[in-house]
Amino acid sequence: MADDATPLDPAELGVYFSLIEVSSLLRHAVEQQLKEAGGLSYVQFQLLARLGDAPGGGQRMTDLADGVVYSRSGLTHQAGLLEKAGLVTRAPSVDDERSVTLTITDAGRDVLAAVFPGHIDILRKMFLAPLGAEGVAALEGPLTAVRDHMRAAPPRSAAPRRRGAGGTSA
Template structure:
């Protein structure tokens, strides 16, 4: 049996998870109100803008913390809205490439100022420059530990059982 968390570890864990939940809630409200986007849809669009190129669904799955089926569903919604396009990779017909459209770029540009304002007000305003630097270093180390595991896209898919075998 694993040793229990120390009181300081428990306090830090709960403070982190509550802060993330509150920040995500505020961000989700802002994205929905200003752009009609869910957080994961914004994340997909932002990753495509940042990449500056088409990304495969696998690359998106590795970068967005979301299930494969959920990501496929969100990509379909974004495509129906005209914010992305999807097509087969000419180098690998098994892969699907995702590109952001001009309308998708415009939507990101529309919601980004409000997004930045929410993040700045809730996360960065109460912190000093040293706090931001220390938090960035700490979270980078934690993220590196988490990302050292195989990417979720490499995990085998769980198959539903369809009756007795």
């Protein structure tokens, strides 16, 4: 990480605060809608949506944790809640017996179908409409670049696990 203590200029500070505020306001509205329409938390929705898009409806839990940037232990808790609600199943991975695969159920797909219309409506009204097509196109490149830059140095939840003191790490 850079050790540059140069203060941010007003434009840099302004864009940072705008991004944080937009993100917070949008997430709050989305969380409310998900809770009301499907009884889901934001993370649970992310998990179901990723599983719904995955080939065969399943994905390894470690890959899910990396994708949604959530701790592995937190994901295990959320998966347990979703499983108890009948929205997913957990089973040993066919590729790696040490891994667990989470798979969306028909009931999970039904919940997604119930929450998506309201979710899309909020995204359009709160985020996309004020931007218009030109604004969306203008933001796509810079936001993708920032995301890719941040993903190049993944957060701890997405970092490879270290092996024991005598072991090796990949």
